[in-house]
Amino acid sequence: MxxxxxxxxxxxxxxxxxxxxxxxxxxxxxxxxxxxxxxxxxxxxxxxxxxxxxxxxxMGGMDHSMHMGNFKQKFWLSLVLAIPIIILSPMMGVSLPFQFTFPGSDYVVLILATILFIYGGQPFLSGAKMELQMKNPAMMTLIAMGITVSYIYSLYAFIANHFLHTEHVMDFFWELATLIVIMLLGHWIEMNAVSNASSAxxxxxxxxxxxxxxxxxxxxxxxxxxxxxxxxxxxxxxxxxxxxxxxxxxxxxxxxxxxxxxxxxxxxxxxxxxxxxxxxxxxxxxxxxxxxxxxxxxxxxxxxxxxxxxxAEKSHLEALSDKVAKWLFYVALVAGVLAFVAWLVAADLPTALDRMVTVFVIACPHALGLAIPLVVARSTSLAAQNGLLLKNRNAIENTHDLDAILLDKTGTLTEGTFAVTGVEILAADWQEDQALQYIGALEKNANHPIATGIMKYIEEKEIEVLKGEDLKNIAGVGLSGVVNNTQVLIANDKELAKRKQTVDKKTLAPYLTQGNTISYLFVDDKLIALIALGDKVKPEAKTFIQALKDRGVEPVMLTGDNQEAATAVANYLGIDNFHAGLLPDGKEKIVSEMTNAGKKVAMVGDGINDAPALARATVGIAIGAGTDVAIDSADVVLTNSNPEDILHFLDLSKQTRNKMIQNLWWGAGYNIVAIPLAAGILAPIGIILSPAVGAILMSLSTVIVAINAMTLKIKK
The missing domain is CATH 2.70.150.10 (Calcium-transporting ATPase, cytoplasmic transduction domain A)
Structure with missing residues (x-):
């Protein structure tokens, strides 16, 4: 051209x-x-x-952290309040070896538990309120149910034991304290893991x-x-x-x-x-x-x-842990109510209440609060070691079964700079430096992207250009002038064909396959050299595209560039599906069409014009060398600007997803066993889950979940 x-x-x-x-x-x-x-x-x-x-x-980036204030501070202060409660009150009615009481210690526990419930429980209570307003109970509602029931029932137990002189009613202050502290820890770990997105x-x-x-x-x-x-x-x-x-x-x-x-x-x-x-x-x-x-x-x-x-639209994607929590919430609610009715008929009101409350409290497992955050924290640090900065905790979960990955051409698959990609000497007695002196003589004063690219290249090579005179711009051909008293012309391929001259296909192939613009230097009507300019394809791009295909993910190239340049790059990289000449909303439209068709798509881009598409895609991946606005609209940032890091991300996502599912089974598996036992399903044969056994099972599942999260690795 x-x-x-x-x-x-x-x-x-x-x-x-x-x-x-x-x-x-x-x-x-x-x-x-x-x-x-x-x-x-x-x-x-x-x-x-x-x-x-x-x-x-x-947008779901921070998910439950709506009005949570500072988790770290909340966690440490809550821990300080919880330690005396853990020491002074029995664990589900069982005294542990390190526990003791003294006259009036019950009052201390009540006061501390009340402060802890209001202060430490606040994020969960307000989170639950939001979930219920949205008619979508999930993790926050489950936690809120656990802590509210344990607090209110313990308050009733305190009054009953001290003022009503009934037989001893068991309280749940110990569970209240440990539940709040562990859940705050889980959220703090998770918030810490996900880098805070500054405002776009x-x-x-x-x-x-x-x-x-x-x-x-x-x-x-x-x-x-x-x-x-x-x-x-x-x-x-x-x-x-x-x-x-x-x-x-x-x-x-x-x-x-x-x-x-x-x-x-x-x-x-x-x-x-x-x-x-x-x-x-x-x-x-x-x-x-x-x-x-x-x-x-x-x-x-x-x-x-x-x-x-x-x-705003993307925030509807639901995290895995929320789906499990929603399911547990309904199960616990139904089991608790059924247990209450059954025990009311079989025994009396206090027993029925006690069973129902035990079900509600057990339903909110400590392990579930840590199951996902620990995996997220581990995978985030692994990602960082592999040049990936995670900004949205759901990004990893949403990447595990992508259908397509949409790639912006300029800056993602190519270097993103319009520069000289090569100079070829076509006349026997000429040198490259000499040809560039002549080319520079004509291009020096031209106000033009091609001229700018050429002059930058000449300056980098520290070549002194010659003086050009009688410079003319010839429409549809190029530039002409007089250098060293000889007629010089820089022309396009149309002019080359018009002069019935050809250049060896082998020489042209590497430039044409990458969609370069080629100019030819004629001195005294003799063809001397060609100079090619374009946006260089990144060396690792070709293997990256092949690796995506091997993983069953379709690569789609999007570009604002013209059809010719786009076709050349797509063919060179082996991309079958591409769209050229796109405006910013054009990219976003393609992403919308694909997501609306039920496809899971990742978008990779670096410019402000990619920002809407990055935000719209199932997962938006920004190139670290791109603009801040693109980075802020994305879920993941490639800090090394290397597209191959996306492959690590796809692999990490698969591993992370597996670990999350394993951990949710451990966390929820405890519930699957504990809820029916706590409800008293085996009471007829004399087996009722003693709260102490429940507590031991609960601790065990929490430890297993933590160890399992730490074994996450990226397979290179």
Whole structure:
């Protein structure tokens, strides 16, 4: 593709991008607290921050940690309250060797247990309230049932034993204390394991400058803050500055680096009348723009809105432990009520109450609280050793049976930079350095992505270019000029064919298979050399794609690049399914279509334009070298930017899932045995689960669960 043609194609792509965007009226509540100004968003972040935190939790990333405050602190303080309770009150009615009592110790236990129930139990009680409001009882409801029943029944036991002079009623203060402490420990371990995602909204705000230069009615320049900018204002953007808003160029011409925003590796030429995107970086020209979008109707706000909507929808994915907890909750409820009715008929009210409460308390096993967090903590640290940063605890669970993995081309499968990929000398008496001196003479003053790429390459090689005169841009062909008194031309492949000249297919093959743009150097009408530019495919990409296929996961390539470049890379890597020329919402749409069809898909990307798709996918994987916004929208970050680490992630996910299932069987298996025995199903033959045996079984299952979690490994 020649310079001209490429430039033209590129421009169209860019224009289309914006037209498309401008037609979308997306409202974005959080971003505009002041007529939708970006500036306000920048400085008045506290409100948005709060919302974002809320959103973070709603999306299932932090799952139950809604309003939990600081787990570490809660755990240690609760432990301090629990130790005296454990020492001063019997374990399910059985005194342990280290326990003792003294006159009035019952009162101490009651006071400490009340504080512990209110303070340590708060996260579980408020979590249960939310689950019940959503008509979806799970882990929090199960824990809340266990601690509430043990507290209320123990309170009744205390009153009965001290004031009603009935025969001794057993209390459950010991279970209350250990249950709260172990569950807090489980949640703390888990919260600790999952790296805290900072707010993507903040990161988007940081892409925009604080102050801008406006041209006022009198034609004078003035510095104002971003939130004072309104649509229709004229702003000056100098070389190297960030575009403060979306706008249309009124004056000037420049190259714009939109890689942070659209993921496009090649700098884009923007002339008078073209659109620019807020957050992109201005190159070497100074331009004047008319503001077309601020705040909620700006491009970044639309991307943010898509991310937010996707994250909110994704929060419906349910964690495995929650499914088990929900099932246990219903089983315990039914078993407890049946036991109550049966014992009420067979014996009396106190016995019936005692049996029902024992069932409810036993139903909430300590092992279940640790079963998943310990596995999550272990797999998170293994992931970190393998270049993976986990940000959403459900990511590992959701990855174990993926149908497809969607890969952004630029920056994921390729290096993401538009640069020289090779120079081939085609004339016997020429050297590479000499050819580059001639090429540089013509390209030196051209304001063009190809020229920029070539000049960067020449500078790196420290080659002094020659002086070019009479430089001309020939439409549809390339550049011509006079160097050392000889006629020099840099042309495209069309011109090469027109001159009826050919280049050996073997020489061209490596460049064409990767979709490179090739330019030819003619000196005095003689073909001297070719120079290829493109986005280099990462060396490990080919084996990675094959490994995915071997695991039964379909690779799908998505790119904003043109069809030709995409086809070349897809064929080279062996990808059958790919989509080219995509806008940001195009990627998100493909992900939506696949997830709506019931497929489990992972999305891998690095640009702001990938953020909505990353948030929408079953699992979003961001490349560590990408933009902060992509990283914040993802569930997993590849810290080494190496796609092969994704394979480790797939393997780790499988192992983790297996361990979770084993642990849930150990944790819940205890219940499967204990609940019916506690309800008194074998009472007719004289077997009732003595609370002491229940407690020993419970401790045993907790220890097994902990040991099992630690044996998790990644098979290399």
């Amino acid at each position: 020649g310079h001209e043609q490429m430039e033209h194609e590129h421009m169209n792509h860019g224009k289309m991008d914006h037209e498309h965007m401008d037609h979308e009226h997306m409202d974005h509540g959080h971003m505009n607290h002041n007529h939708g100004d970006h500036g306000q968003m920048h400085h008045g972040m506290s409100h948005g921050d709060h919302d974002m935190q809320h959103m973070d939790h709603d 909204l903040k990161k988007l705000a940081e892409l925009l400058p604080d102050t801008v230069t406006r041209v006022n009615k009198a034609g004078k320049e003035e510095k104002i803050s971003l939130q004072e900018v309104h649509e229709g204002d004229t702003l000056i953007v100098r070389a190297g500055d960030k575009m403060p808003t979306d706008g249309q160029i009124l004056k000037g011409e420049t190259t714009v680096d939109e890689s942070a925003v659209t993921g496009e590796s090649r700098g884009v030429i923007r002339k008078t009348g073209d659109q620019v995107i807020g957050g992109s970086v201005n190159g070497d020209g100074t331009i004047q723009i008319e503001v077309t979008g601020t705040g909620e109707n700006g491009y970044l706000a639309k991307v943010m809105k898509m991310v937010k909507d996707a994250q």
